[in-house]
Every structure is written in C-alpha cells, then in structure tokens.
Amino acid sequence: MEIKHRMIVLDAADIDAVSTFWAGFLGGTVEKWGDRWHSIWVDGEWALGVQSAPNHVRPDWPDGAPQQIHFDFYFEGLEAWDAAHERVTGLGARLLKATDDRTAPRGIQVYADPAGHPFCLCWVPAAD
Structure with a gap:
C-alpha cells in the first residue's frame, strides 16, 4: 500500500x-x-x-475540554521566536500560557488559534 x-x-x-x-x-x-x-x-x-x-467544541487547555491536536514550532534564538510571537498574535492567536523565564536557553509558550486549537512556539539556542 x-x-x-x-x-x-x-x-x-x-x-x-x-x-x-x-x-x-x-x-x-x-x-x-x-x-x-x-x-x-x-x-x-x-x-x-x-x-x-x-x-466544534473549542478545547479549553489545560483544564477544560481536552485538546484534540497540537503543533510545536521551534525557532533558533529569541529574536526569531519574538517575531513568531508577534506574527501569531497579530493574526489572532490567544496566549494561553506564558513562559516563566525568557532568559532560559530553551523555552515555550502555548497559544490557541481562532478555533481554540492549542499550539506551542518554542525557542532553542541559535546554531553557531
């Protein structure tokens, strides 16, 4: 097949x-x-x-209706991650969970698209 x-x-x-x-x-x-x-x-x-x-029942992550699927998007360095944050929020994403430490070498924030589908924007150290 x-x-x-x-x-x-x-x-x-x-x-x-x-x-x-x-x-x-x-x-x-x-x-x-x-x-x-x-x-x-x-x-x-x-x-x-x-x-x-x-x-459609909007997921209410983390405590309500269960998420049905989610995406993780990885960016090298905070500058690229900041640009992604601005882009998704400008398109209508809602921030669900902010990072605890923007100074960490790796991190994550959780967002939802207009229908409530959760997704994550993650940053990792920039490649040398």
Whole structure:
C-alpha cells in the first residue's frame, strides 16, 4: 500500500478564520474547496486541511475540554521566536500560557488559534 498524501486536518466552526490564521503563520495560501473544506498550501505543497465542523467544541487547555491536536514550532534564538510571537498574535492567536523565564536557553509558550486549537512556539539556542 502506498500512501499518496499525509494530511493534518483541523475541525473548526469558522473555517475562514482558522484557514486564514494558519496560512498567514505558515506563509501559505488558502484554497477553498467549497464551504466545508479548505486546504493550506505552503511552498507548493499541501500542508494542512481545515474542515467545517459546525458543532466544534473549542478545547479549553489545560483544564477544560481536552485538546484534540497540537503543533510545536521551534525557532533558533529569541529574536526569531519574538517575531513568531508577534506574527501569531497579530493574526489572532490567544496566549494561553506564558513562559516563566525568557532568559532560559530553551523555552515555550502555548497559544490557541481562532478555533481554540492549542499550539506551542518554542525557542532553542541559535546554531553557531
């Protein structure tokens, strides 16, 4: 058996908001396949799907409704991480958990996209 495509699909009540958010953050474009499905394309490749789920229950990490999926994005150095933070918050992400120590060589903050899907922005030391 040969798998032709591998796709992460997010459910969302407002697929326009979620598609626009992820395309904006990933530097991609949205291809709308009707009003129930959108595809996010990055560098000519199919990167992510967003499916209409009118009854979607927003995850309430960490104590409420369980998260259904999450992404971790790693950046080398705080400067790149700061730029990612500005980008996602400018696109509508909510900060769920701030880091305890921005001076640490490695760290993480947890955010949510417009539909409440949690994701992490992480920093690691810059490569020499």
